[in-house]
Amino acid sequence: MQHYSFLSLARNALTNHQNWQAAWRSPPLKDRYDVIIIGAGGHGLATAYYLAKNHGVTNVAVLEKGWLGGGNVARNTVTIRSNYMRDESIPFYVKTVSLYDGLTKDLNYNLMYSKRSMIDVVQTYPKLREIRRRMLHMDLYGATYEPIDVAELRRRIPSLTGGGPGSRLPVIAGMVHTDAAVCRHDAVAWGYARAADDHGVEMHQNTEVRELLRDANGAICGVETNRGTVRADKVAVVVSGHTTTLTETVGLRLPLKTFNLTAFVSEPVKPLIDVVVNCPDIGVYLSQSDKGELVIGGAPDPGQSFRRDIKQNVFEDAVCAMLELFPAFRRLKLMRQWGGSLDMAHDASPIVSTTDIPGLFVSAGWWGGFKAIPAGGFTLAHLIANDEPHPLIAPFGLDRFNHLDFILESGTTIAR
Numbered sequence: 001m002q003h004y005s006f007l008s009l010a011r012n013a014l015t016n017h018q019n020w021q022a023a024w025r026s027p028p029l030k031d032r033y034d035v036i037i038i039g040a041g042g043h044g045l046a047t048a049y050y051l052a053k054n055h056g057v058t059n060v061a062v063l064e065k066g067w068l069g070g071g072n073v074a075r076n077t078v079t080i081r082s083n084y085m086r087d088e089s090i091p092f093y094v095k096t097v098s099l100y101d102g103l104t105k106d107l108n109y110n111l112m113y114s115k116r117s118m119i120d121v122v123q124t125y126p127k128l129r130e131i132r133r134r135m136l137h138m139d140l141y142g143a144t145y146e147p148i149d150v151a152e153l154r155r156r157i158p159s160l161t162g163g164g165p166g167s168r169l170p171v172i173a174g175m176v177h178t179d180a181a182v183c184r185h186d187a188v189a190w191g192y193a194r195a196a197d198d199h200g201v202e203m204h205q206n207t208e209v210r211e212l213l214r215d216a217n218g219a220i221c222g223v224e225t226n227r228g229t230v231r232a233d234k235v236a237v238v239v240s241g242h243t244t245t246l247t248e249t250v251g252l253r254l255p256l257k258t259f260n261l262t263a264f265v266s267e268p269v270k271p272l273i274d275v276v277v278n279c280p281d282i283g284v285y286l287s288q289s290d291k292g293e294l295v296i297g298g299a300p301d302p303g304q305s306f307r308r309d310i311k312q313n314v315f316e317d318a319v320c321a322m323l324e325l326f327p328a329f330r331r332l333k334l335m336r337q338w339g340g341s342l343d344m345a346h347d348a349s350p351i352v353s354t355t356d357i358p359g360l361f362v363s364a365g366w367w368g369g370f371k372a373i374p375a376g377g378f379t380l381a382h383l384i385a386n387d388e389p390h391p392l393i394a395p396f397g398l399d400r401f402n403h404l405d406f407i408l409e410s411g412t413t414i415a416r
């Protein structure tokens with residue numbers, strides 16, 4: 001793999017940038033691999049990378065129906081955090097944040113990782129109680145979550161001028177999560193793809209899996225694609241909102257529903273906000289990108305759907321919520337808006353699991369799954385290589401729905 005550095009940048013500048021190596025190859029599609037990963041999003045690519053790097057499994061194909069990194073990994077609002085509620089979740093998300101901390105170096109790819117804290121703006125007493133409880137849980141695992149008063153909150157976010165004592169929902173407190181970060185989402189996909197390719201993994205774009213295939217004993221034996229049959233004894237479905245569409249081709253029904261989540265950005269403005277601001281009571285969150293655009297997200301559309309645009313009423317709700325707290329933003333022009341379809345399990349926690357079909361693995365239910373990409377890939381690779389779950393994801397198997405061992409995280413995911 002070509003090493004990226006200041007020196008290589010300077011050297012290539014001398015030759016007009018004509019001699020950079022392609023970041024990954026486009027080899028011909030073989031008819032058999034040891035492992036097939038369906039979906040070249042963040043989770044699929046991270047899984048391929050850790051399979052090769054940590055377990056020496058390199059005869060791997062990642063099959064992608066569109067282009068690499070064109071799914072939700074390119075559509076999210078890039079918030080990375082570990083402020084979860086449950087004993088099962090917190091260690092997983094602490095691990096993912098720690099992997100992100102070293103990822104630029106590990107992948108030799110500038111992820112533009114910026115650790116900048118997240119501040120929860122609290123406007124109701126039930127939310128304050130819930131968030132304090134979360135703080136006590138997180139304390140046990142060394143994750144950072146610290147209360148601040150309203151004066152300190154306004155000092156740290158000067159543009160938050162709404163939510164005063166006479167308003168509909170006055171701001172009553174803040175909670176700071178110092179581990180929170182943002183980073184360039186495409187770079188995460190490209191960085192993992194380049195490093196996986198370096199270990200021999202193949203990525204095949206424009207290769208849509210239409211059906212999962214089983215052998216006479218019922219075990220998985222490959223996939224049917226728009227480019228023909230590809231065989232493997234292990235297949236991982238890592239396709240975000242489209243999980244059930246694929247698993248239903250082998251009669252596997254999963255406790256997942258697909259929803260539309262949306263975001264939009266403003267025109268670029270001078271530096272205004274240097275933290276991620278989350279307003280859970282009114283359902284809006286925002287941060288400012290390196291280009292100066294405000295990146296704004298709201299609550300999901302409550303109706304199930306596979307749409308990837310944004311509904312007018314959902315958009316208006318998020319804008320109105322933002323203007324309650326940031327009235328000066330009404331002068332901002334909005335530049336782009338978009339959505340993605342995400343699947344959510346009944347308990348709002350992810351599923352990383354074997355299935356009743358031998359050889360078939362599922363990684364799904366990644367509602368806020370951008371932050372989870374490194375640990376999600378790391379643990380799914382462990383599961384595929386060893387047929388045993390990594391301790392960090394052992395509680396996130398499909399079994400939990402048979403035993404009612406739900407990991408209820410709905411309060412921390414703006415899920416409905």
Ligand SMILES: Cc1cc2nc3c(=O)[nH]c(=O)nc-3n(C[C@H](O)[C@H](O)[C@H](O)COP(=O)(O)OP(=O)(O)OC[C@H]3O[C@@H](n4cnc5c(N)ncnc54)[C@H](O)[C@@H]3O)c2cc1C
Nearest residue numbers: 039041042043065071072073076077079209340369370371
């Ligand atoms: C608007 C929005 C804001 C978000 N904000 C955040 C945030 O701030 N923080 C956070 O942590 N998370 C956030 N998320 C969630 C996060 O983006 C997803 O949970 C995460 O990206 C999902 O994992 P992925 O990257 O592997 O998915 P994807 O990138 O969607 O990868 C799945 C891939 O599978 C491919 N695929 C699907 N079907 C097939 C098939 N049949 N054959 C072959 N390939 C197939 C798709 O084309 C896609 O490329 C947000 C999501 C959205 C939509």
